[in-house]
Amino acid sequence: xxxxxxxxxxxxxxxxxxxxxxxxxxxxxxxxxxxxxxxxxxxxxxxxxxxxxxxxxxxxxxxxxxxxxxxxxxxxxxxxxxxxxxxxxxxxxxxxxxxxxxxxxxxxxxxxxxxxxxxxxxxxxxxxxxxxxxxxxxxxxxxxxxxxxxxxxxxxxxxxxxxxxxxxxxxxxxxxxxxxxxxxxxxxxxxxxxxx
Numbered sequence: 001x002x003x004x005x006x007x008x009x010x011x012x013x014x015x016x017x018x019x020x021x022x023x024x025x026x027x028x029x030x031x032x033x034x035x036x037x038x039x040x041x042x043x044x045x046x047x048x049x050x051x052x053x054x055x056x057x058x059x060x061x062x063x064x065x066x067x068x069x070x071x072x073x074x075x076x077x078x079x080x081x082x083x084x085x086x087x088x089x090x091x092x093x094x095x096x097x098x099x100x101x102x103x104x105x106x107x108x109x110x111x112x113x114x115x116x117x118x119x120x121x122x123x124x125x126x127x128x129x130x131x132x133x134x135x136x137x138x139x140x141x142x143x144x145x146x147x148x149x150x151x152x153x154x155x156x157x158x159x160x161x162x163x164x165x166x167x168x169x170x171x172x173x174x175x176x177x178x179x180x181x182x183x184x185x186x187x188x189x190x191x192x193x194x195x196x
Contacts, residue, residue, distance in 0.1 A: 002041050004041050005158060007027075013154045014154050020083065021082070022083065022084045024058060025062070028088050030062070031089025032122070035090065037123055041124055042106050043105040043125050045166075045169060046128055046167070046169070047073065047178045048132040048179040049129045049130065050132075052133055054131060057078065057131045058076045058078070061084075064092060068092050070092065072086075072092050073127040076130075077129070077148055079131050079144050080144070083128075083151055090123065093121075093169075094124075096118060097114060097116075097119055098114040098115060098117065099116065100112045101167070101172055102124060108161070110164075111171050121172055126155055149190040150194070152187070163191040164188065166187065168184040170184075
């Protein structure tokens with residue numbers, strides 16, 4: 001169990017890990033904390049956006065939609081490998097997911113199938129949206145994969161977590177497919193290598 005780090009610490013650890021960070025507006029105070037608690041935090045969740053165009057993607061993730069207000073994540077990882085910080089605190093990215101998966105993330109053990117949606121993930125996960133159409137054909141440039149690896153490792157390093165604390169949305173919520181185009185197993189291998 002871990003308390004969320006401060007926004008300043010979050011920024012610092014990303015930079016220390018070699019992440020190229022873009023600060024978007026008043027990201028440190030842009031959140032959904034009025035809708036419920038944020039924390040304790042237990043892991044990192046990776047998503048794809050089903051959008052194209054970095055500027056548009058960042059704007060959507062910051063502002064959200066009429067029926068799903070932003071921020072929709074903490075950071076947007078664009079294809080060039082930059083990480084755009086759009087919010088900090090509770091964010092509308094994880095939704096309801098499987099309590100068995102959460103227990104596995106906390107224990108850093110193998111993930112069970114995600115067959116329930118009964119637990120508030122927005123409370124417990126740092127979230128990163130990654131610019132990609134999510135069709136299985138849109139490429140994932142190495143700079144973008146490297147940035148996913150680095151942000152995940154930075155957060156794990158700060159909290160004393162290991163690679164199993166990083167999951168994809170598809171491993172959390174039934175019916176989700178993101179991220180599509182690489183496997184979370186391969187990403188966890190990269191994160192493990194960076195941490196060790």
